[in-house]
Amino acid sequence: MSFSLLLKDFNHVLVEVLTAISPVLVLFFIFMVVFKLPKNMLLKLFKGVVFAFAGLALFLQGVKVGFLPAGMQMGSIFGSLPHRWVLIPLGFLLGFVATLAEPAVRILSNQVEKSSSGYIRSNIIMFTLCFAVGLFIALGMTRVVYGIPFYYIIIPGYLLAIILMFFSKPSFTAIAFDSGGVATGPMTVTFIMALAVGAADRIEGRDAIVDGFGLVALVALAPIIMVMLLGFLYPDQENNGDEADEMDQVSIDETENNQLNDRAGPGLPGFISNSVSGGRNQEEPDRPYNNNETAIGDDCGKEVSSNDRQDET
């Protein structure tokens, strides 16, 4: 392996990521003009955008030079084995760990914990997604190995999702469908697709392109069903959570209005400094993102106090 191999086609990746981030950049510049943020704040935001850009580019490149070839190779070796069924448990295992490595999965889980005031923990959402994707990749591998038509799985699957929706709690429904879009990220899609295409290539009568395609759709469907099922299992504290949430909304609303009334010149400094530094400089750690195991009840209280912080500004 040479160093140049690692950077193969890196310029394509850079262009891709730059294109993907461009809408954010445009909004950022509009922001600069409209809100007249303090300079150090702007600098911090801009630095973050650059970090996100560089990070995503490195991530995608790593997936391309490291995980894509490994997936292809593993798929074709296991596909040519006499007992191909090993692809099924292997699919579960790899689906599980690939989802864990998906950037957006981590972000969604953290946002869920934050927005639900700790009622739905980020780890629970994350492992539900991992389990769901693993299970459905195993199903997808079964399909590839035994040649089951795609609709036999996807159409009943979505019908099941629609039926579940009518019994599921609204908050879990919303999170479930978001998770579907989130689970299909660069790691899962590239790696698992490579695995399936590698395997389908070795098994007679399988079309690598069609079989590879279907797997992504299954990955999108898996979390939808599983997160709604999780909702049924979840202790029924929904009402408490929602009430706490409503209090939050109101208090933020009031803060916002006060600020709108108060401010004459520079737009929204209080709210912005709060959401940017998010209490990071305060003694209390920024709870939404840390994964430490605090009791649910405690969290509700903390959320309110975090809003008090906003009032102080």
Added chain:
Amino acid sequence: MFKDMKEILLEVLMSIGPIVLVIVLIQLFMISTPASMFWQFIAGSVLVTSGLFLFLVGVRISLLPIGEMIGSELVSRGSLLFLLLAAFVFGFVITVAEPDVRVLAHQVDIASRGAIESGLLITAVALGVGFFVSLAILRIILGIPIAYLLAGGYILVVIISFWTPPDFVAISFDAGGVTTGPMAVPFILALGVGATSVMGGKSGIADVFGLIGLASIGPVIGVMILGVIFG
């Protein structure tokens, strides 16, 4: 700040560690991988790990706050029409910018044997996302339960699927997944958080989430309709 960084680093190691471990174990014990390929995988893992770390730091210090600010500002300042229009434009633009959408367009080009060219597909998908994102915002404002929209959308999908050529069914479901990439997700999520934070008491978690889910239906319907017309 440093405490945060340490936390993120730990998250990243816990995310990437398992997949690397599993693949390394498989490569070492179940299949005999050539050494060069093994080291290439290790090098790729290092890139992925450092990349994810930078990305998560960047998302936290900028993408989430920017999204939240824009979300709350749009709602508290703009008129309804402006808000819906902004949502539409935003959904459209972020889809056109998504790299995976272009890959999809290429695949569709092949599946349709050139009948559906990339430009047409990208436009169809982006229109689908734009329409559904503004629908999602309208839903939050009017307080329509998300299940109604999702059910309506997916029932429509199932119905159209009966007329859609088989090749297109798989591709169209894929289309729903690929349009929401890692750059768009944190941004759309934050937009939802920001928007609902200023809407007053009626909104809860059910309103914060769901934007991405609804946005994923648009492309499915868009590609299926193209399949029915051209397939």
